[in-house]
Amino acid sequence: MSSSFRHSFDIIGPIMIGPSSSHTAGAARIGRIARNLFGEQPDVAEILLYGSFAKTYRGHGTDVALVAGLLNFATHDPRITKSLQIAQDSGLQVSMKPGPPNADYHPNTVRILLSKGERKFDLLGVSIGGGAVEILEIDGFKVKMTGQYPTLVIPHADRFGVIAAVTTILSKHQLNISFMEVSRRGRGSEALMLISTDEQPPEEAVAEIHQLEAVKRVARIDPS
Amino acid sequence: MRFSNLAELVALCGQEGKPIYEVMIDEHVHETGATRATVLQQMTESFDVMMKSVERGLTEDIRSFSGLTGGDAKRVYEYAQKGKTLLGKQATEAVAMALSTSEVNAAMGLVVATPTAGSCGILPGVLSSLKESLGATEEQLVLGMFTAAAVGFVVANNASISGAGGGCQAEVGSATAMAAAAAVELAGGSPEQAIQAAGLALKNVLGLVCDPVAGLVEIPCIIRNGFGSVLALAGADMALAGVRSVIPPDEVILAMYNIGKQMPVELRETALGGLADTPTGRKLEKQIYGDDTKEA
Numbered sequence: 231m232s233s234s235f236r237h238s239f240d241i242i243g244p245i246m247i248g249p250s251s252s253h254t255a256g257a258a259r260i261g262r263i264a265r266n267l268f269g270e271q272p273d274v275a276e277i278l279l280y281g282s283f284a285k286t287y288r289g290h291g292t293d294v295a296l297v298a299g300l301l302n303f304a305t306h307d308p309r310i311t312k313s314l315q316i317a318q319d320s321g322l323q324v325s326m327k328p329g330p331p332n333a334d335y336h337p338n339t340v341r342i343l344l345s346k347g348e349r350k351f352d353l354l355g356v357s358i359g360g361g362a363v364e365i366l367e368i369d370g371f372k373v374k375m376t377g378q379y380p381t382l383v384i385p386h387a388d389r390f391g392v393i394a395a396v397t398t399i400l401s402k403h404q405l406n407i408s409f410m411e412v413s414r415r416g417r418g419s420e421a422l423m424l425i426s427t428d429e430q431p432p433e434e435a436v437a438e439i440h441q442l443e444a445v446k447r448v449a450r451i452d453p454s
Numbered sequence: 455m456r457f458s459n460l461a462e463l464v465a466l467c468g469q470e471g472k473p474i475y476e477v478m479i480d481e482h483v484h485e486t487g488a489t490r491a492t493v494l495q496q497m498t499e500s501f502d503v504m505m506k507s508v509e510r511g512l513t514e515d516i517r518s519f520s521g522l523t524g525g526d527a528k529r530v531y532e533y534a535q536k537g538k539t540l541l542g543k544q545a546t547e548a549v550a551m552a553l554s555t556s557e558v559n560a561a562m563g564l565v566v567a568t569p570t571a572g573s574c575g576i577l578p579g580v581l582s583s584l585k586e587s588l589g590a591t592e593e594q595l596v597l598g599m600f601t602a603a604a605v606g607f608v609v610a611n612n613a614s615i616s617g618a619g620g621g622c623q624a625e626v627g628s629a630t631a632m633a634a635a636a637a638v639e640l641a642g643g644s645p646e647q648a649i650q651a652a653g654l655a656l657k658n659v660l661g662l663v664c665d666p667v668a669g670l671v672e673i674p675c676i677i678r679n680g681f682g683s684v685l686a687l688a689g690a691d692m693a694l695a696g697v698r699s700v701i702p703p704d705e706v707i708l709a710m711y712n713i714g715k716q717m718p719v720e721l722r723e724t725a726l727g728g729l730a731d732t733p734t735g736r737k738l739e740k741q742i743y744g745d746d747t748k749e750a
C-alpha cells in the first residue's frame with residue numbers, strides 16, 4: 231500500500247474552486263509550490279504539460295490553476311478563474327504547451343520553468359489525484375516532496391558540516407524532523423536539502439539557516 | 455493509521471466497540487496531534503461548503519465554464535417537489551442535490567473534493583437526502599463524513615482516486631462506495647454492513663471509463679454524480695437488509711485497481727476515447743476550442 235493519502239482531509243478536501251481536483255486544485259498546488267520555491271513572482275513562466283494534463287488542460291482549467299498557483303493563490307481562492315488576466319496585468323508572461331511525450335511520466339505531469347532576470351528555476355510535479363501532489367524534481371535534483379508537511383528546501387554548497395549545522399538550528403528551535411533528503415550533483419558541488427518538520431519552522435529558524443555560509447537560499451513550503 | 459484495508463478497519467472497530475467514524479477520528483487525532491474538537495471543526499467547515507454548493511445549484515442559475523451544462527439540478531428538484539416520482543421523493547432529491555454540487559463545480563464554483571472534484575456531488579447528495587429520510591442532524595452528518603473518509607482512504611492508498619490513473623470507477627466509483635458506507639453508519643448499521651455497502655456499490659461501477667467530452671468536467675461527469683447518489687443509497691439499503699458482497703470489499707478494490715491498470719490511456723482522462731470521441735463529443739470540442747485541438 232502506498233501512503234500518499236494520510237488522513238481524512240486528504241480524502242474529504244481540498245475545499246477548492248472547480249472543476250477538477252487533480253487538474254485544477256492539484257495543478258494550483260504545484261504552481262504555488264513552484265512560486266514559493268522561486269521565492270518571488272517570476273517574469274516568465276514556461277509550462278510543459280504531459281499525459282492527461284496535455285490533453286485536457288483547457289477543459290479542466292489546468293492552465294488557469296497553474297498560473298493561479300504561480301500568483302500564490304490557494305486552491306479555494308475565487309481569483310483562480312481570472313488568473314490569466316491577473317498574470318498579464320501584473321507582468322507575468324506565461325507560455326503553455328504539451329511537452330514531448332514521455333512514457334515514464336505519470337499521466338498528470340507538468341514541468342514549470344521560471345525566470346526573472348538572470349535567475350532560472352525548474353520543477354517537475356505530478357498531480358496524483360484528489361488534489362494531492364508530488365514534486366519529483368527541483369532544479370534538476372531528484373526529490374520526493376508532497377507538500378503535506380512544512381518543508382524547508384535549501385540549496386547549498388556540498389561541504390562538510392552543513393547538514394549538521396542546519397539540523398542543530400532546527401533542534402535548537404525544538405523542531406522535530408519527520409523526513410529529510412539530500413541530493414547532490416556531484417562531490418563537492420551543489421546540493422539540495424529537503425527537511426520536513428512536524429511543526430511550522432518559525433521565521434527566526436529560517437533566518438538562522440539562511441545565514442549559514444554554505445546556504446544559498448531557504449524556501450519554506452507550508453501545507454496548503 | 456492502524457489499518458490499511460477495510461477488513462483491518464472493521465476488526466479495529468470490533469476490538470474497540472466503535473463505529474468507523476469514531477475510529478477514523480481517533481486515528482486523525484493520534485496521527486496529527488490535533489484535538490478532537492479541531493478535527494470535528496475542520497470537517498464541519500467542509501460540510502458547510504458542501505451544503506452551500508448544494509444550495510447554490512438549486513437556487514441560482516448555474517451555467518458551466520463551457521456553457522454546455524447547468525440547470526439540470528433545478529429541473530430534477532422541481533420535478534421531485536411535484537410529488538410523483540418513480541424513485542420516490544427522497545432519492546430523486548438526492549439526485550438533484552448531487553447534480554447541483556457537480557454543476558457548481560463545472561462552473562468553477564467552490565466545492566469540496568470528495569474524494570475528487572469530478573465526483574464531488576455524490577456525498578453531498580446522499581448526506582442531504584439523509585437529513586430528510588433519517589432526520590439526521592448536522593453533527594451526525596459530519597460524523598458520517600469520517601466514515602466516508604475512512605473508505606476513501608483505503609481506496610486511495612490501495613487503488614486510485616484519479617480518473618487519469620484508474621478511470622471514472624476511481625472517481626465516481628470511490629465516491630459512491632464512500633457515500634454508501636456513510637449512509638449505512640448514519641442509518642445505524644454496523645461497520646461490517648458499511649464496508650459491505652461500499653463493496654456492493656463499487657462492484658457496480660467497475661470498469662467505468664473516464665471519457666470527458668472536450669476534456670471538461672461536465673459530460674458525462676455531472677450526470678454520473680446524480681446516478682452515483684442513488685447507487686450509494688441502493689448499496690446502503692442492500693447492506694442494511696443483510697446482503698453481502700461475495701467478493702470481499704477489499705478484493706473489489708483490488709479488482710478496481712487492476713482494471714484501472716488495464717484500461718487504455720484513451721479512457722483515462724485524456725478525452726481521446728468513449729463519449730469524448732463520439733461525433734457529437736468531437737463537434738462540441740470543436741465548437742468550444744475552434745480547430746486548434748491538435749497537439750503541438
Ligand code: SF4
Binds near residue numbers: 623671672
Ligand atoms: S468522467 Fe473522468 S473527469 Fe468525469 S467524473 Fe469521471 S473520472 Fe472525473
